[in-house]
Amino acid sequence: DSGVTQTPKHLITATGQRVTLRCSPRSGDLSVYWYQQSLDQGLQFLIQYYNGEERAKGNILERFSAQQFPDLHSELNLSSLELGDSALYFCASSARTGNNEQFFGPGTRLTVL
Amino acid sequence: GESVGLHLPTLSVQEGDNSIINCAYSNSASDYFIWYKQESGKGPQFIIDIRSNMDKRQGQRVTVLLNKTVKHLSLQIAATQPGDSAVYFCAEEHSGAGSYQLTFGKGTKLSVIP
Numbered sequence: 001d002s003g004v005t006q007t008p009k010h011l012i013t014a015t016g017q018r019v020t021l022r023c024s025p026r027s028g029d030l031s032v033y034w035y036q037q038s039l040d041q042g043l044q045f046l047i048q049y050y051n052g053e054e055r056a057k058g059n060i061l062e063r064f065s066a067q068q069f070p071d072l073h074s075e076l077n078l079s080s081l082e083l084g085d086s087a088l089y090f091c092a093s094s095a096r097t098g099n100n101e102q103f104f105g106p107g108t109r110l111t112v113l
Numbered sequence: 114g115e116s117v118g119l120h121l122p123t124l125s126v127q128e129g130d131n132s133i134i135n136c137a138y139s140n141s142a143s144d145y146f147i148w149y150k151q152e153s154g155k156g157p158q159f160i161i162d163i164r165s166n167m168d169k170r171q172g173q174r175v176t177v178l179l180n181k182t183v184k185h186l187s188l189q190i191a192a193t194q195p196g197d198s199a200v201y202f203c204a205e206e207h208s209g210a211g212s213y214q215l216t217f218g219k220g221t222k223l224s225v226i227p
Contacts, residue, residue, distance in 0.1 A: 002156065033215075043157070043202065043217040056214050090156050098206070098213035101147065104156035 003027065004105035006091050012111045018079040021108045025072055025093030031055070032074040033094070033102060034066055038087040049074055050097045081112045121200060123222045132190040134221045136203030141184060143205035147215070148177060148188045152199045160188070160201075190223075198225045 003026035013019055025032050034046040036059075045058035049068035060066075063081075068074045078085060088109050092102040126132045138146065144165040149157035163170045163177045163186075170177050176189040186203050200220045206213050 002158070004156075042219050045214050045216065048214070058214055092156075098145075098208055101159045101162060102215065103159065104149075107156050 002103040002105060004091060004093050004103050006089075006105040006108050008108060009106065010109050010111075012113065013081060014113055015081055015083060017081050017112075018077065019081065019110065021076040021078070021089050021091075021110075023074045023076070023091030023093075023105060025074070025091075026103055029093035029095050029103070030072065031094045031097050031102075032068055032072070033092040034060075034074070034076050035090040035092065035104075036087050037090060037107070038084075043090070046076070048097070055097055078110070083112050086110055086112045121220050121222045123224060125224045125226060126193045127226050128193060128195060130193055132188075132193045132197070132223060134188045134190075134201050134223065136186040136188075136218050136221075138184050138186060138203065138205040138218070139216070140205060140207045141181075143207045143216075145206040145213075146177070146179060146186055147204045147206070148175075148186075149202045149204060149217075150197075150199045151202065151220070157202060193223075193225050195225045195227055198223055 005024045007022045030051045033048045037043045046060040048056040052068050063079050066076045088107045090107045092104045094100045094102045147162040148160040151157045161172045161177050174191045178187045202220045203218045204215045
């Protein structure tokens with residue numbers, strides 16, 4: 001158990017819908033990262049927050065957004081869902097930003113029908 | 114279990130033998146590298162890391178080698194066990210304007226033959 005929790009574990013929805021994925025980092029970790037893992041693209045970095053502020057952006061679509069709250073939990077919002085958004089979404093946390101181990105949560109499996 | 118890739122390179126190793134998993138990274142400016150293990154249905158799990166000022170680092174049963182000249186990283190697992198069966202990812206970190214991003218390789222599937 002990494003100490004990172006993600007909810008829900010599974011999510012099934014329809015195209016065009018909007019969903020919110022939630023992540024609670026390890027106690028004391030200030031950085032939260034979101035990744036998408038699909039069969040054809042592997043693990044792709046989406047976005048990072050550090051102590052409530054956006055720190056880095058990767059291959060995140062404009063339909064996707066995230067935020068980190070004062071209690072350091074984070075949410076990833078996915079809107080206007082398409083079939084191709086079906087994937088595993090992982091959250092990771094680390095104590096600080098850069099040059100340190102990221103601890104991954106168990107992931108949320110999103111299926112868009 | 115679930116597949117994390119349809120066309121992953123696969124390495125089959127006899128239990129007790131040593132395993133070597135290779136990775137080529139892309140950014141010569143990357144200064145931090147990590148190996149992760151992902152078992153079916155789980156998130157990636159940290160195995161070992163290495164900074165660019167080192168060329169070798171050892172952990173428990175694992176060794177990471179870094180060759181910056183050819184941008185190559187390898188993970189050696191000694192006395193491979195059935196529990197080592199998983200997909201292994203290398204990741205490189207590069208920084209820019211105060212931000213740090215991990216870029217993951219495609220992964221290698223390790224199958225241990227009992």
